[in-house]
Amino acid sequence: MSSPEASATSNSGNAGRFEHDSVAAFAAKAVLSAPETRGSEALGGLLPFLLTPEPVVEELPALFLPAETGKEHVDPGALLEVAVAGKIAYAHVRWLDDLADSLDRPLAPAGAIHRLSETLSREVHERFAAALRGYDEATADFFTSLAELNARYATSLAIDCAFSRGQLLVRLSLEDYVEHAKSRAAPLRTPLDALHVLIGVSEEEKQLSRSCFELTASAMQLYDDTLDVEEDYDDRRLSWIVAETLRHLGNPDERPGADTFYEAALLAGFIDRNLAAADELYAAALSLAEGRFPGCVEFLRNEVRQTRAMKEDMARIVSSATGTEGHPSPGATPPNDGGDRDGKSAL
């Protein structure tokens, strides 16, 4: 991502923000207070993700409170523990993502990375265990689910690393990539699962809210992929747009220049298709949230608006360049998405 100047300028005095961001502050305190953290050679890599305020992450459990659940029925202390655990889990995942994405940067010693990772896992487990004390069977199910989510995430890291090393994927359908994107964010769902234990929900409600979360997470990933497409290509990171544009160009041994690559991504319709998929995923998440999870609705409506505006603007730019203004873009449907669901929904 390449817009540091604005955030740096508008971010002055950020240290004071922690007075207001209770979840972020508690999470940072928890990690920094752990004896194993002090002096860790790996800590510098983690801090950006631990200290950066992320309102949607920090408020996640509250956002998914069902419409019919009164706030008075939720133990605020337990909910805070869940939110803090979620923030630490988020920083952990983002830090590991960054390690995997930055293969050309010097790494901290592997031992230091493992020890810090174990510390983060322990902090997360202890907080979830404290929040869910007394819900014996449901808590056991929660930790089983947590292990499964971490396994999904580990698999996504392995796929990303293989692509970064230059291994070509046999094919990458949009449907497959959406599943991959959901796995990238899998552990971030844990605060939601913990909320389900605290408030007690039916299996159907549980699946609906999990679907809403995963649709949102994958939509965010696809949308960001559009913005980061050139950076991802340059850094050899896996995204559907990068993989399919390269395939469209014949997966040449000598990598095409930046302009050739971006032009193909635009004119062959991969940018358009990617934004259409993000829009579709957001819209599906919104339809699940409306009437069920009121805390998510406004956020999702904003994301839908933003995605559609971006898609329309990019389509207009392509149309004006190809002389097809007022007509459907010739690149709107890529020749092949590499999978077996051409022309079908990404869901």
Added chain:
Amino acid sequence: MARENANPVAPSQERSRNAELLRKARERTQAELLKKAVDMSTGSQGASLTALAAAVLIPAADASGLLDLLADATDIPAPEAVQAGQRRRRRY
């Protein structure tokens, strides 16, 4: 000659048109990245959600010791670490 007549757009015109395409697409993308960076630094992305969360979460965290802890654990000043985080936002 016949080929040129069949394609009314000369190669130089096409190159120029595609350069314009790339410029406009990059400008639009940069504008979106800038907007996201500002949203993150101001918290406006979640501003509409804060009221709901504040009603549920304990709002008054004691953050007074945080910076001391940070200073003990690392020599990286908090504001710089936060800014670095906003640059490294590959996965939302």
